[in-house]
Amino acid sequence: MGKIIPILFAILAGFFTTIEATINVKLGRIVSPKIATLHNLITGLLVILVANLLKGTIHEYKKIIHVEPLWLIGGIFGTLIVYMGIKAIPKLGVANTLTIIVASQIVSGLIVDAFILKQQCLYLCKLFGILFLLLGTYLIVK
Template sequence: MKEIIPYIFAILIGLFTTAESYMSSELGEMTSPSISTFYNLFIGAIVFAVPLVLSNNINKSVEILKARPLLLTGGIFGAFIIYFIAKSVPILGLTVTLTLSIASQTLSSFYLDTFIYKHASLGIYEIIGVLFTLVGVWFMVK
């Protein structure tokens, strides 16, 4: 049963990304993309702060000070993702925005897994997968 949980989480990532993209773009049009981004991150921080405080793991938070500073910049990427979604969805729509986003995630992670981390090989099936990804993007954007 444990093996299915990561698959469920991966599916939820896709569903949540779509929902978050819609909400960010709507809120961004009502206010501004910057305000939308701020409140998305603020509410998200509260959502994760409450169980952190209630579980007494707040003491473990000091371990973050031992992390390489570069590892702490992930939040910057998260902020830009929300901001870029709020700016792109009203112009491109959810489907095109997320198709481009998913394709760029797929291709960049494939690059990292294959050439940097060496977790994947570069064979004919992988090349076909990359080509199908690019063709799929072309059809969705067209």
């Protein structure tokens, strides 16, 4: 029972990624990919700001001044993810783009877990899993 909510959140994140990408591409065609990315991030900022205000947790933001600067650059990657998705989807399609993104996330996640965080070992079965994932990605994109 303890994993049901995180699994549901992960499934919803996948659905929302598809919906977000589709909406952003349509908006990017009307304005531009850079403006669509900016709008996406401003909208997200407003949503999470309101959520923090309603929850009463906005005061925790003052802790940000004590955080190591390296941990403050995540928004750069979020911006690049949105922008690159908006640029890739018109050429590759939503399914192909998201397939490539998810495959690269899994491979890079395993690399980070095994070599940087040292939380997992890369057993032979995981290497076969990566091989099949890449083969599946190739077959979907082809």
